[in-house]
Amino acid sequence: xxxxxxxxxxxxxxxxxxLSEYATARGKEIGYxxxxxxxxxNPSVAVPKAYNDALIDLIQHGDPMxxxxxxxxxxxxxxxxxxxxxxxxRFGMDYKGEDIFMTSGAAGALAHAFRLVTAPGDEILTFAxxxxxxxxxxxxxGAKLRVVPASFADFQINxxxxxxxxxxxxxxxxxxxxNNPSGIAYTAETLAKxxxxxxxxxxxxxxxxxxxxxxxxxxxxxAGSSIPYVSRFYPRTLSCYSFSKSLSLxxxxxxxxxxxxxxxxxxxLATMCGQISRGIGHNCPTALMQLAVARCCDLTADLSxxxxxMNLLYDELTALGFDIVxxxxxxxxxxxxxxxxxxxxxxxxxxxxxxxxxxxxxxAPGYFRIxxxxxxxxxxxxxxxxxxxxxxxx
Amino acid sequence: xxxxxxxxxxxxxxxxxxLSEYATARGKEIGYxxxxxxxxxNPSVAVPKAYNDALIDLIQHGDPMxxxxxxxxxxxxxxxxxxxxxxxxRFGMDYKGEDIFMTSGAAGALAHAFRLVTAPGDEILTFAxxxxxxxxxxxxxGAKLRVVPASFADFQINxxxxxxxxxxxxxxxxxxxxNNPSGIAYTAETLAKxxxxxxxxxxxxxxxxxxxxxxxxxxxxxAGSSIPYVSRFYPRTLSCYSFSKSLSLxxxxxxxxxxxxxxxxxxxLATMCGQISRGIGHNCPTALMQLAVARCCDLTADLSxxxxxMNLLYDELTALGFDIVxxxxxxxxxxxxxxxxxxxxxxxxxxxxxxxxxxxxxxAPGYFRIxxxxxxxxxxxxxxxxxxxxxxxx
Numbered sequence: 064x065x066x067x068x069x070x071x072x073x074x075x076x077x078x079x080x081x082l083s084e085y086a087t088a089r090g091k092e093i094g095y096x097x098x099x100x101x102x103x104x105n106p107s108v109a110v111p112k113a114y115n116d117a118l119i120d121l122i123q124h125g126d127p128m129x130x131x132x133x134x135x136x137x138x139x140x141x142x143x144x145x146x147x148x149x150x151x152x153r154f155g156m157d158y159k160g161e162d163i164f165m166t167s168g169a170a171g172a173l174a175h176a177f178r179l180v181t182a183p184g185d186e187i188l189t190f191a192x193x194x195x196x197x198x199x200x201x202x203x204x205g206a207k208l209r210v211v212p213a214s215f216a217d218f219q220i221n222x223x224x225x226x227x228x229x230x231x232x233x234x235x236x237x238x239x240x241x242n243n244p245s246g247i248a249y250t251a252e253t254l255a256k257x258x259x260x261x262x263x264x265x266x267x268x269x270x271x272x273x274x275x276x277x278x279x280x281x282x283x284x285x286a287g288s289s290i291p292y293v294s295r296f297y298p299r300t301l302s303c304y305s306f307s308k309s310l311s312l313x314x315x316x317x318x319x320x321x322x323x324x325x326x327x328x329x330x331x332l333a334t335m336c337g338q339i340s341r342g343i344g345h346n347c348p349t350a351l352m353q354l355a356v357a358r359c360c361d362l363t364a365d366l367s368x369x370x371x372x373m374n375l376l377y378d379e380l381t382a383l384g385f386d387i388v389x390x391x392x393x394x395x396x397x398x399x400x401x402x403x404x405x406x407x408x409x410x411x412x413x414x415x416x417x418x419x420x421x422x423x424x425x426x427a428p429g430y431f432r433i434x435x436x437x438x439x440x441x442x443x444x445x446x447x448x449x450x451x452x453x454x455x456x457x
Numbered sequence: 458x459x460x461x462x463x464x465x466x467x468x469x470x471x472x473x474x475x476l477s478e479y480a481t482a483r484g485k486e487i488g489y490x491x492x493x494x495x496x497x498x499n500p501s502v503a504v505p506k507a508y509n510d511a512l513i514d515l516i517q518h519g520d521p522m523x524x525x526x527x528x529x530x531x532x533x534x535x536x537x538x539x540x541x542x543x544x545x546x547r548f549g550m551d552y553k554g555e556d557i558f559m560t561s562g563a564a565g566a567l568a569h570a571f572r573l574v575t576a577p578g579d580e581i582l583t584f585a586x587x588x589x590x591x592x593x594x595x596x597x598x599g600a601k602l603r604v605v606p607a608s609f610a611d612f613q614i615n616x617x618x619x620x621x622x623x624x625x626x627x628x629x630x631x632x633x634x635x636n637n638p639s640g641i642a643y644t645a646e647t648l649a650k651x652x653x654x655x656x657x658x659x660x661x662x663x664x665x666x667x668x669x670x671x672x673x674x675x676x677x678x679x680a681g682s683s684i685p686y687v688s689r690f691y692p693r694t695l696s697c698y699s700f701s702k703s704l705s706l707x708x709x710x711x712x713x714x715x716x717x718x719x720x721x722x723x724x725x726l727a728t729m730c731g732q733i734s735r736g737i738g739h740n741c742p743t744a745l746m747q748l749a750v751a752r753c754c755d756l757t758a759d760l761s762x763x764x765x766x767m768n769l770l771y772d773e774l775t776a777l778g779f780d781i782v783x784x785x786x787x788x789x790x791x792x793x794x795x796x797x798x799x800x801x802x803x804x805x806x807x808x809x810x811x812x813x814x815x816x817x818x819x820x821a822p823g824y825f826r827i828x829x830x831x832x833x834x835x836x837x838x839x840x841x842x843x844x845x846x847x848x849x850x851x
Contacts, residue, residue: 064628064664065722065729066573072732073725110525115516122509131504131706167561167710167740174738179460196735203736234458270458312525314744316561328459331467335459338466341590342597343737344568346561350708352743 072199078424079103079195082409086418093416099445100418100437104243104394106311107436108364114310117355130354134347136337138165138319142357146319149360154292158321162329164336167316167348169279172303173200174343175320175336179301180273181206181234187275188228189237190220191426192244192397194277197237208237210426218247218388218397220257229260231268236261241280241290244425244432245397246373246390248290258297274300279318280393282309282363285370288391298325301332306356308394311364317352369394372435372442379446383453394436397422401457405431415452417445466593472818473497473589476803480812487810493839494812494831498637498788500705501830502758508704511749524748528741530731532559532713536751540713543754548686552715556723558730561710561742563673563699567594567631568737569714569730570695574667575600575628581669582622583631584614585820586638586791588671591631602631604820612641612782612791614651623654625662630655635674635684638819638826639791640767640784642684652691668694673712674787676703676757679764682785692719695726700750702788705758711746763788766829766836773840777847788830791816795851799825809846811839 079102086100121130129139137143144160151158166172181187183205189197191213201208211228214221229236236257241248249257261272276293281304284290294300305318320336322329340346347353373390381387386399400408405421405428412419422430435442473496480494515524523533531537538554545552560566575581577599583591585607595602605622608615623630630651634643643651655666670687675698678684688694699712714730716723734740741747767784775781780793794802799815799822806813816824829836 064574064576065726066576068576069572069729069732070725073728105527109521118516119513122512127503129708131708133499133707167738170740171738174736178463180458182458182460182462199732199735200738313527314523314525314741316741316743331464332459334467335463338463338593341593342568343739344561344565344594345738346564347708347710349710349743349746 079420082418082420085413089416096441098416098418099441099448101433101435102418102420104434105436106308106313106364106394107438108311108366108368110311111359111362111364113362114312114355114359117358118351121351121354125354130351132350134165134350134353136340136347137333138163138347139350139353142353145357146321146360150321153361154295156292156294157324159324159330162322162324162333164320164322164333165348165353166318166320167345168307168313168318169277169303169305170200171316171345171348172305172318172320173275173277174204174345175339176275176301176303177201177204177206177235178339179332179335180271180275185234186230186232187235187237188225188233189239190225192218192242192422192430193426194239194243195424201237213427215427218242218245219249219253222256222260226260229264231270233272234270235273235275237275237277238293239277240293241283241390241392242395243280243393244395244420244422245388246393246395247388248284248288248391249293251291251296254291254293254296261297271299275303276300277303279305279308283366283369283394284392285373285390290392294321294323298323298327300326306360309363309366310356310359315352317348317356368439369436371439372437375439375442375446376433376435379449383449394434396433396435397425397427397430398433400429400431401453403429405429411456412452415448415455417448417452473814476812476814479807483810490835492810492812493835493842495827495829496812496814498828499830500702500707500758500788501832502705502760502762504705505753505756505758507756508706508749508753511752512745515745515748519748524745526744528559528744528747530734530741531727532557532741533744533747536747539751540715540754544715547755548689550686550688551718553718553724556716556718556727558714558716558727559742559747560712560714561739562701562707562712563671563697564594565710565739565742566697566699566712566714567669567671568598568739569733570669570697571595571598571600571629572733573695573726573729574665574669579628580624580626581629581631582619582627583633584619586612586636586816586824587820588633588637589818595631607821609821612636612639613643613647616650616654620654623658625664627666628664629667629669631669631671632687633671634687635677635784635786637674637787638789638814638816639782640787640789641782642678642682642785643687645685645690648685648687648690655691665693669697670694671697673699673702677760677763677788678786679767679784684786688715688717692717692721694720700754703757703760704750704753709746711742711750762833763830765833766831769833769836769840770827770829773843777843788828790827790829791819791821791824792827794823794825795847797823799823805850806846809842809849811842811846
């Protein structure tokens with residue numbers, strides 16, 4: 064019979080998608096260039112030429128059985144090795160190829176990570192504000208996602224609330240730094256304190272607590288910011304990565320899980336991912352994309368536009384009186400709305416052709432997300448719309 | 458804590474993989490050209506030039522936001538439409554684009570199909586001989602795979618055994634035609650009788666029974682054979698397809714689920730697949746491969762080598778006294794071993810550098826699989842090895 068569980072999900076509306084659909088419809092009326100669509104986190108910069116060159120070279124000159132043939136279920140060994148070495152060079156880690164499991168983007172990485180270290184009924188804690196897709200990602204595994212309230216002053220961790228919620232039923236903690244939607248990266252101090260608490264609670268509970276680190280924005284870092292490598296702080300870390308943002312290719316579906324070798328079980332866990340794949344129909348990312356990112360894994364696309372956009376928006380909006388924690392990376396910021404009801408705020412903004420996502424679904428009502436992965440020219444034109452909006456409504 | 462379920466799976470050994478590893482090791486000793494490795498079902502023919510040309514054209518001239526940007530969660534609309542029209546033209550169906558859900562190969566398609574129409578605890582019936590990966594594919598969803606014994610005379614369906622096992626707890630039936638490992642396609646008569654039984658049992662039980670049709674070998678058809686399109690026989694059919702074999706690109710991970718519109722709920726089910734994806738980390742196949750197969754979905758690679766190989770092996774092995782149901786397609790055949798213990802038989806074959814997979818894991822002890830997706834020149838040389846083997850051992 065048709066699954067009631069998934070059928071019921073059809074009626075759930077995504078606020079972000081509705082806003083995006085409105086923006087598209089409004090664009091047909093007044094020209095899409097006149098709609099300031101800050102709703103979608105879709106990378107807007109070009110793929111590096113080196114990546115497209117790698118694809119074409121592999122197609123034209125690669126061994127066809129390697130390029131189009133089955134990849135081993137854990138990923139192509141040479142690719143896993145190249146990624147391990149790149150991480151070691153850049154972050155002072157000690158990965159081997161056997162600690163890396165290739166996935167179809169970060170969603171695929173997380174799907175494996177949750178199943179690696181939790182069983183149905185276990186709790187996974189995450190921190191507001193958070194990417195709302197974590198709800199289905201976790202809850203459909205049978206584990207339960209619980210959300211620790213935000214530390215609104217700085218979008219670091221609200222440790223008091225965290226320690227209260229960190230009961231013996233919690234088997235994993237999920238973080239996302241730099242963060243969607245706040246743009247904030249956890250400091251070394253935050254990560255060290257988080258690790259201390261986890262280690263203490265592991266001793267208290269007598270079981271492991273794994274840290275699942277979702278880090279697709281790791282390479283989008285703004286001047287003056289530093290983004291510590293999470294896994295250096297805690298041995299039982301599963302780093303879930305996607306090249307979607309760093310190389311600007313979300314459609315290519317390529318990423319990995321890197322298991323910290325300090326855990327002592329990294330090879331086993333990476334190998335277990337291959338067993339998980341059999342149940343969820345994963346069976347490797349495309350061989351071609353594995354081979355191409357291996358040639359480009361120390362590169363990024365030209366990500367400078369995001370910082371340019373952030374500065375323009377941050378300066379204008381703070382001047383207009385908005386309260387914003389200045390982002391350290393990503394292509395998001397998360398200002399406080401000038402009224403408690405951010406949904407009402409977003410609706411008013413739509414009248415000025417500004418498409419802003421209310422923070423409710425991110426676990427932070429009263430705030431709103433701006434996804435500024437758009438052309439700078441459009442950001443500049445939007446500033447006047449923000450001014451008109453604030454003058455008219457507040 | 459580390460998942461006990463997946464950890465336990467690590468100790469399970471794949472017979473096919475062990476044989477393949479032996480073949481590789483033996484190849485290092487005596488030269489891989491002298492090992493007659495019939496263990497792996499890895500397509501051996503070249504990708505069509507038109508497909509590689511399509512990839513390169515898309516990379517060089519396609520809209521970068523379409524080629525490297527996020528695909529909608531159900532697949533790129535134009536791609537879904539092209540595939541629907543291709544199926545309609547070739548098989549007299551009436552699909553719309555909205556009935557097609559794009560997946561990462563057949564494994565991804567099956568992962569969605571099982572979750573669409575069963576809940577944990579439900580039974581799914583399949584027929585021996587069967588692809589052994591169906592066990593983890595189904596059982597890790599929480600549903601239970603049960604295997605109907607083979608009809609050994611023709612590898613059609615053992616209907617008596619099927620009707621006995623088709624209880625009210627069965628919510629889906631999984632078929633694979635043309636079949637891995639037998640190479641046999643179900644006849645129109647078999648499919649019509651299967652449909653009649655399912656319709657009668659639906660009425661008796663008062664609930665739907667879905668037919669999940671795994672058909673990656675659909676385009677590998679031998680002269681004199683016909684392979685009826687399964688979905689024409691039964692309205693509640695989910696056709697799970699991969700381009701891996703028809704275009705010879707298993708590493709490209711591209712396929713689809715096509716829901717029969719005669720079910721009356723095809724658009725809803727295809728849309729529900731997008732919800733299932735959120736829980737299993739699927740989130741679309743690569744945009745590039747979607748766009749490329751849309752340009753090639755009426756083509757195949759040059760598949761003629763498989764029939765050439767089949768004829769050579771069938772003629773020689775039947776002359777040597779093997780009992781074989783002549784394949785109608787695929788690149789497999791499934792002869793009866795000359796002794797009851799096919800594992801012992803395969804071990805003896807290894808002494809003659811013939812790598813043959815015993816049928817036990819396919820649900821048919823006493824038989825063995827030959828995967829003849831290898832060069833014809835090698836098949837020809839293997840015939841003498843078969844002769845020596847039979848002379849020496851039987």
